[in-house]
Amino acid sequence: MPHHLETTIMCTISAKSDGKHFFTLVFPLALIAAVARRGVIGRNNTLLWQLPEDLRRFKALTTGHAVIMGRKTWESLPQALPQRQNIVITRNSDYRATGAEIARSLKEAIRKVTMPEPAFCIGGGEIYQQALEYAAVLYLTEIDANFDGDAFFPDFDKSLWRLIANEPRFSEKDGFSYAFNTYVRQSLLESARQRS
């Protein structure tokens, strides 16, 4: 995705705080996920495939940015992701994570972001589900294969999104096709166009 487009797309999060007043956060949020057929993203808190090119792309896109994740995804990682601001969402107020900051909600996680935009939501299923409505961009590695999973990317209405990049790939080792697909929220593209 062209960098200038990323920076012109702003995502607005409005929320009620303490049940009393409203505040608005304006921050570009991107979701990045590798998704097999039926939305499967993992099983037993691990990934179900090994796609080195996908990992390289993930690293290239997210390095220098904040990565926001659920506590279970954090625990599936060997360590904090280097050169990124790691933010872990948990309801457990005693939770500690070496090399990461803790947030009690997605909203709090976004408010903690200090690294340059966009912030990346990197999973897992519970956090994607909550973050989808705020996302400006989806970087999806869509895998054309069946896996038996227990964690899922949420269903999303493709009519609300514009596919702006499609890079098909084939894994010889696994024998399946996959594609790096970038979707931008239609409404944000339209308002960015009106502003320019």
Ligand SMILES: NC(=O)c1ccc[n+]([C@@H]2O[C@H](COP(=O)([O-])OP(=O)(O)OC[C@H]3O[C@@H](n4cnc5c(N)ncnc54)[C@H](OP(=O)(O)O)[C@@H]3O)[C@@H](O)[C@H]2O)c1
């Ligand atoms: N394919 C991919 O691209 C990809 C990417 C990432 C992860 N994954 C896979 O996804 C799976 C993990 O996903 P998951 O859905 O099981 O877990 P998850 O989303 O990583 O984490 C869930 C945890 O986040 C915390 N949480 C969720 N909503 C919250 C809220 N509103 N406020 C505060 N805390 C909240 C809770 O932590 P507490 O229980 O501590 O309160 C909850 O148990 C694994 O299999 C992983 O490998 C796949």
